[in-house]
Amino acid sequence: MTLDDLRVFVAVCEAGSLSAVARDHACSQSAVSQHVKRLERETGLTLVERRPRGVAPTGAGRILYRAASAGLAGLGDALRQLDDLRRGAGGTVRIATGATTVRHFMATGVAVFRDRHPDAVLQFVTAGSSRRCLETVRSHGADLAWVTVGDQVEDVEQRASCELPWVLAVRADDPLAHRASIAPADLAAIRHIELPPHSTSRRHLEDQLDRHGVRLASTTSVADWDTALLLAELGLGHAVLPALPGWGGAEGAVRLLPITGLPPLRAGWAARQWDALSPLAVEFAETVVAHLPAAPATTGGAP
Incomplete structure (x- = not known):
């Protein structure tokens, strides 16, 4: 079992097609199939089943997919942080936001953080809604997300800030x-x-x-x-x-x-694991919360 086997298997589960993965990886469909078969030999279980249109993971395949996708994404995060160290960069923080988040909640905090860390890389991912922001964090597409705090989401921690x-x-x-x-x-x-x-x-x-x-x-x-x-x-x-x-x-x-x-x-931050965030990401989240602007004044006359 190799990392390439797992990467191809995850891609097959997400694409639902051997041929689509072959195109994306510039290889033959047979080569993609061999990666999956190698995993099936080692696990002793059928991981993918053919459907009228493409393929889908079996119950055993879904277990391996969840573990492999999370592991590969976590490995990608670690390699990114190591690359920051190698290049002497200030580090990277990836933030998923809704359409109006930065303007209403983050403007002052972002400016303060940038003054403190001029070499840090801030990557803002516009996800359009809290649900999509949470999914972006869950799939390792962002370190943090500013969301409307709602129902619990698997593998994501939410913390209300205001x-x-x-x-x-x-x-x-x-x-x-x-x-x-x-x-x-x-x-x-x-x-x-x-x-x-x-x-x-x-x-x-x-x-x-x-x-x-x-x-x-x-x-x-x-x-x-x-x-x-x-x-x-x-x-x-x-x-x-x-x-x-x-x-x-x-x-x-x-x-x-x-x-x-x-x-x-309630609104606030979401992350996969707070304890696993980089110190830079933690400082960014805390800086934004420390500089949240006041809510607007309401108006009204007689009751």
């Missing part, structure tokens, strides 16, 4: 804009600008509103919080959002009204 209260974003001339706060029951009548269906924040919001017997009606959907805020400012509906740092709620064309009775959304 709490974001829920607010209702409305235009300044909206009939609700004079309110000091909004109760969950009041949300049943709004024109809701909904968040992506599988986002952690939307699931959290819907779970909490279900406890109040509230269902939101929507004719508009967006991919991120900033777009929802913009559409609310344009008068295209109302947005129920976590109060993100960097938003101004006290002035301008939009008002951010606190919603009572809803527990805040």
Whole structure:
């Protein structure tokens, strides 16, 4: 059993095709098959089964795939760190982020960290959602991810670093804009600008509103919080959002009204194993948390 055998086997499991792996590795399909057969001889088990369209790992194959993919990715991480040492580089930190993460949560922390470590390499991977960020960390595509803390994910540790209260974003001339706060029951009548269906924040919001017997009606959907805020400012509906740092709620064309009775959304860091992070990655995470900006001021008039 060699590293090449394991690399090819992992590639076959992920591609679901011997021919696709052969193309990617610039070798024959027979050569790919030999790598898999060698592993099957050594384990004494069938690891891959043929399907009408391609191949798929057996139960035994899935066990080996999980172990081999994690081991190979970990080895890649170690070789990358050794290369940093060899080249005398300041080290590398890979961070998976959502579309708006750096602007709202990291701007000051990144600048402070860069001043301290001018030779360090920061690689930002835009994953688009917390779910994808977590998967990027889990698959060794990043050391850290800033996520909305949600359900436990296998092989990933999540640590909450801040709490974001829920607010209702409305235009300044909206009939609700004079309110000091909004109760969950009041949300049943709004024109809701909904968040992506599988986002952690939307699931959290819907779970909490279900406890109040509230269902939101929507004719508009967006991919991120900033777009929802913009559409609310344009008068295209109302947005129920976590109060993100960097938003101004006290002035301008939009008002951010606190919603009572809803527990805040939690955000923070995710990593495969905190104890296995490089000292540089740990310092980056701690620096960002130490320099998190304050949440925006909410507004409102009479109750």
